[in-house]
Amino acid sequence: MDGKKLIAKRKAMGDGRFVFNMIDVIQGKALLAPLAGITNLPFRLIAREFGCRFCFTEMISANGLIRESSKTIEYLKTCPEDQPLGAQIFGADPALMAEAAKFVAGHHSDLIDINMGCPVRKVVKTGAGAMLMKDPLLAGKIIAAVVNAVDIPVTVKIRSGWSPESINAVEMGRIAEDAGAAAIIVHGRTADQGFSGHADWGVIAQVKRAVKIPVIGNGDIREPADALSMRSETGCDAVMVGRAALGNPWLFRGIDQLFNGVSGRYHPSLHERQTLIEKHWEMETQIYGRRIAGRTFRKHLLWYTKGLTGSGRFREKVGRMTDSREILSELDRYFEALAKSQTELMT
Numbered sequence: 555m556d557g558k559k560l561i562a563k564r565k566a567m568g569d570g571r572f573v574f575n576m577i578d579v580i581q582g583k584a585l586l587a588p589l590a591g592i593t594n595l596p597f598r599l600i601a602r603e604f605g606c607r608f609c610f611t612e613m614i615s616a617n618g619l620i621r622e623s624s625k626t627i628e629y630l631k632t633c634p635e636d637q638p639l640g641a642q643i644f645g646a647d648p649a650l651m652a653e654a655a656k657f658v659a660g661h662h663s664d665l666i667d668i669n670m671g672c673p674v675r676k677v678v679k680t681g682a683g684a685m686l687m688k689d690p691l692l693a694g695k696i697i698a699a700v701v702n703a704v705d706i707p708v709t710v711k712i713r714s715g716w717s718p719e720s721i722n723a724v725e726m727g728r729i730a731e732d733a734g735a736a737a738i739i740v741h742g743r744t745a746d747q748g749f750s751g752h753a754d755w756g757v758i759a760q761v762k763r764a765v766k767i768p769v770i771g772n773g774d775i776r777e778p779a780d781a782l783s784m785r786s787e788t789g790c791d792a793v794m795v796g797r798a799a800l801g802n803p804w805l806f807r808g809i810d811q812l813f814n815g816v817s818g819r820y821h822p823s824l825h826e827r828q829t830l831i832e833k834h835w836e837m838e839t840q841i842y843g844r845r846i847a848g849r850t851f852r853k854h855l856l857w858y859t860k861g862l863t864g865s866g867r868f869r870e871k872v873g874r875m876t877d878s879r880e881i882l883s884e885l886d887r888y889f890e891a892l893a894k895s896q897t898e899l900m901t
């Protein structure tokens with residue numbers, strides 16, 4: 555693998571985007587995983603505020619990009635504070651993926667990630683996503699086509715294999731490296747596991763031993779200590795966090811601290827939590843408008859309040875409300891009551 559592809563040449567393209575060396579940017583860092591329907595611009599900005607060093611868009615259909623469907627292009631929405639950004643694309647045709655990659659590279663992304671891990675039926679039935687774990691030859695052609703089409707780094711996100719009987723992450727890692735990928739992201743579950751069971755970090759370690767390009771480990775990081783364990787057990791260069799970041803962007807701060815030898819507090823106070831919820835909602839409203847934000851922010855409200863005293867009742871109430879002002883007032887009342895009960899407990 556020559557070092558050439560590791561260097562992004564955005565400067566030469568003159569759009570002022572981030573110029574970086576892959577390993578310098580990710581080494582020893584926590585990255586936010588691509589999450590469909592979740593990792594939009596506001597969510598990424600919030601994660602970055604708490605120390606996340608690299609974010610990805612959710613997976614974007616290469617087909618949709620080629621057709622220049624406005625809904626698909628919306629997924630590429632970004633801003634200067636949202637750097638460095640990886641745009642994840644999926645598809646099963648090398649030429650089409652190359653076209654989509656060119657389109658993405660022209661829309662302010664610093665890196666392209668190819669999805670080879672999505673197990674969702676709608677995706678695998680088209681031969682894309684995790685289905686490519688079953689066809690390493692085609693996977694290699696897709697990676698090479700995308701690498702040759704753009705002058706920004708290309709990464710590949712894979713599973714450990716399709717099923718326990720066909721674990722082939724090491725083979726896929728080598729193929730990705732030979733095709734010119736700048737790094738490989740390994741989610742240590744098989745495709746047929748979906749998101750259940752445990753991620754096998756042993757597979758991440760095997761890939762790390764087999765390739766020279768950076769390896770990003772993913773799966774089951776719930777606490778800062780898990781990130782540290784994954785790094786020491788697998789030797790991975792960076793870790794990627796998915797579900798545990800939902801309602802808990804503070805996790806990135808905790809990981810950052812621990813990676814730097816500090817095991818400080820990372821849980822927010824009630825006031826910090828409420829302030830962040832309101833800020834996140836405001837960002838969603840500003841970027842997508844009140845109507846869409848009112849619909850899409852509900853899930854974040856549930857994640858942000860999960861595990862807090864009386865959150866079940868709060869969610870039930872809010873679930874029946876449609877007016878965002880009404881929901882915000884209820885949020886205020888709920889946090890006031892929480893603060894009051896906390897004070898009473900302390901006195």
Ligand SMILES: Cc1cc2nc3c(=O)[nH]c(=O)nc-3n(C[C@H](O)[C@H](O)[C@H](O)COP(=O)(O)O)c2cc1C
Nearest residue numbers: 587588589590612613711741773774775795796797
């Ligand atoms: C709701 C949801 C949406 C996801 N969307 C994507 C996606 O768009 N692209 C992708 O590569 N992986 C996607 N994933 C997988 C995650 O990126 C990650 O690999 C997986 O959740 C394991 O990491 P975790 O244990 O830290 O959550 C998704 C997972 C979930 C739960």
